[in-house]
Amino acid sequence: MRNEIQADIKYITRNVSEQEILATMPKGDYIAVFGTSHTYGKCIRGDEATMLDEDDMWAHALGNKLGLEVLNISKPGNYNVNIVRQMIDFHELPDEVKSRCKVMIAEVRAGDTAGIMCTDLIEQPDIPNKQLNKTITDSYAFLTLGESIYNWENSLNAQFTNPISEGRELEEYSRSLIDHVGHYDDMAVPDAVVSNVMKYIDNHMNASSVSITPLLRDYDNIRTMKMMSDMAKIPFMWYCWDSHEVLSLEEQFFCERVYEKTSTIFDARIPKFELGVTQEYDFRFGVDELDRQKCDCGHYGENVNEWVAEQVKERIIELGHSI
Amino acid sequence: MNLRILNELDRILKNNPTLVSNEQSLCQVINGVFNIALTSVDVSDIYTLADMVDNEVLRNYFSNVWQAETKKYKYSGLSIIDEVNALNPLAVVDLGCGFNEFKGKIDNLIGVDPYNTKADITSSILGYKSSTKFDVAICLGSINFGSSDKIIAEVTSAVSLVNEGGLLYFRVNPGTQHLAPESKWINFYDWDPVFVSNIAEHLNCELLVLRQDLNRLYFVLRKFLK
Numbered sequence: 001m002r003n004e005i006q007a008d009i010k011y012i013t014r015n016v017s018e019q020e021i022l023a024t025m026p027k028g029d030y031i032a033v034f035g036t037s038h039t040y041g042k043c044i045r046g047d048e049a050t051m052l053d054e055d056d057m058w059a060h061a062l063g064n065k066l067g068l069e070v071l072n073i074s075k076p077g078n079y080n081v082n083i084v085r086q087m088i089d090f091h092e093l094p095d096e097v098k099s100r101c102k103v104m105i106a107e108v109r110a111g112d113t114a115g116i117m118c119t120d121l122i123e124q125p126d127i128p129n130k131q132l133n134k135t136i137t138d139s140y141a142f143l144t145l146g147e148s149i150y151n152w153e154n155s156l157n158a159q160f161t162n163p164i165s166e167g168r169e170l171e172e173y174s175r176s177l178i179d180h181v182g183h184y185d186d187m188a189v190p191d192a193v194v195s196n197v198m199k200y201i202d203n204h205m206n207a208s209s210v211s212i213t214p215l216l217r218d219y220d221n222i223r224t225m226k227m228m229s230d231m232a233k234i235p236f237m238w239y240c241w242d243s244h245e246v247l248s249l250e251e252q253f254f255c256e257r258v259y260e261k262t263s264t265i266f267d268a269r270i271p272k273f274e275l276g277v278t279q280e281y282d283f284r285f286g287v288d289e290l291d292r293q294k295c296d297c298g299h300y301g302e303n304v305n306e307w308v309a310e311q312v313k314e315r316i317i318e319l320g321h322s323i
Numbered sequence: 324m325n326l327r328i329l330n331e332l333d334r335i336l337k338n339n340p341t342l343v344s345n346e347q348s349l350c351q352v353i354n355g356v357f358n359i360a361l362t363s364v365d366v367s368d369i370y371t372l373a374d375m376v377d378n379e380v381l382r383n384y385f386s387n388v389w390q391a392e393t394k395k396y397k398y399s400g401l402s403i404i405d406e407v408n409a410l411n412p413l414a415v416v417d418l419g420c421g422f423n424e425f426k427g428k429i430d431n432l433i434g435v436d437p438y439n440t441k442a443d444i445t446s447s448i449l450g451y452k453s454s455t456k457f458d459v460a461i462c463l464g465s466i467n468f469g470s471s472d473k474i475i476a477e478v479t480s481a482v483s484l485v486n487e488g489g490l491l492y493f494r495v496n497p498g499t500q501h502l503a504p505e506s507k508w509i510n511f512y513d514w515d516p517v518f519v520s521n522i523a524e525h526l527n528c529e530l531l532v533l534r535q536d537l538n539r540l541y542f543v544l545r546k547f548l549k
Binding site: 081227 | 515516517519520521523524530531532533534535
């Protein structure tokens with residue numbers, strides 16, 4: 001099983017010493033993978049029954065194929081803004097460690113309706129978020145709650161405008177969200193407030209799910225990721241697992257054509273996953289096989305992961321990266 | 324444009340339309356609300372008025388209240404001195420230099436600030452023009468006030484002051500409000516990594532460094548050769 005510290009190298013946030021972090025780093029050449037629960041190998045509910053064995057996860061299967069170690073910096077519920085921040089943290093690593101990274105691969109979100117999955121709600125219990133002000137001493141914490149813990153209204157808006165609560169109970173989510181930002185500190189959240197928040201979320205979900213804005217925002221973040229990898233002079237590749245479930249293909253391609261005029265991010269995309277892993281897998285092997293591989297909470301088994309690893313490996317070889 | 328001030332002015336005028344024709348009373352109200360000391364106001368349009376109030380709010384805060392905290396930053400603090408000097412620059416400009424802390428420590432440095440008397444040149448970033456180009460520009464916390472149009476204009480201006488191949492050092496605030504009451508009406512721009520990379524690409528600059536520096540972002544740009 002992977003080391004939890006390694007899975008999230010935010011040692012600035014977690015007050016983990018650099019020595020502790022370095023002890024978890026690969027000792028030889030490695031690939032660095034960033035991503036969501038699909039890369040982490042477990043579902044957002046943390047159900048051990050749906051965890052993949054490490055060797056069955058695409059990133060580690062890829063590492064085995066290439067004969068390289070794997071630095072897996074994925075998180076369940078991760079989202080692009082956070083991946084950018086993890087890349088900023090990655091740059092904090094000593095040059096000696098960074099120089100052994102042969103390729104950075106990001107399994108990103110590209111318009112998928114999971115959007116911001118509220119990693120902060122699930123995985124940041126240590127943030128003293130009940131006081132949204134100067135009592136926060138953690139230098140990084142203010143960046144980890146949604147968009148900005150100081151600007152909590154915007155943070156809420158940023159989360160509301162993404163249909164994050166899909167697949168979860170809206171009321172439960174609304175209560176935890178309100179409670180999380182500490183607006184009602186030690187009091188029970190009044191039902192009327194929950195009701196209003198639910199309506200608000202619902203409206204924004206309806207509005208954003210038919211908009212191209214989330215997709216363009218994702219492309220913006222991917223561009224930043226690419227620039228970060230350029231900065232480290234490490235080759236960068238990206239792909240998404242799920243495609244946008246609401247936009248039509250024409251709309252998606254329209255966004256890409258618009259974006260192509262100002263960016264080269266699509267050169268770094270793994271072409272075989274142009275429509276997302278699940279779509280491509282469905283095309284090639286059929287929906288029945290796809291469903292057989294799918295767990296209760298929408299993650300995929302070892303066959304899909306092995307197939308992904310093979311496609312990524314082929315692309316690495318095709319591009320001639322020196323591995 | 325400080326949208327926070329603009330909205331408040333709009334609310335004031337909505338509640339008190341007679342103030343439009345009574346410049347003296349409007350001036351008193353504005354001074355009271357924003358805790359400033361204007362002697363006259365331009366009521367020709369609300370945008371001009373908002374800019375005037377914004378400038379005075381910034382002046383009041385940065386000339387009377389704000390204190391430098393340069394030492395506490397790991398990357399964008401005093402370590403910049405050695406980093407810049409190692410480049411052997413012929414000319415360096417510190418835009419928004421505050422107390423001009425790098426004067427005498429960084430070679431060939433000119434400090435520019437609109438509000439601080441320690442500056443070599445008193446000027447806003449947009450107002451500063453120079454016939455010579457600089458090898459390095461330092462902008463530590465100074466391009467952070469107002470809306471995107473102003474921020475883009477100021478970064479553009481900073482890049483224009485630098486030689487091709489020259490470096491620009493930035494420390495930026497991701498929108499965190501300062502604690503002093505005098506900063507209440509300041510519109511801190513919420514910088515984020517995506518905007519950093521977007522503006523770098525827009526201005527044909529290479530992003531050399533992007534780091535978290537305490538509760539700020541620190542980044543370095545290199546102006547591409549044409």
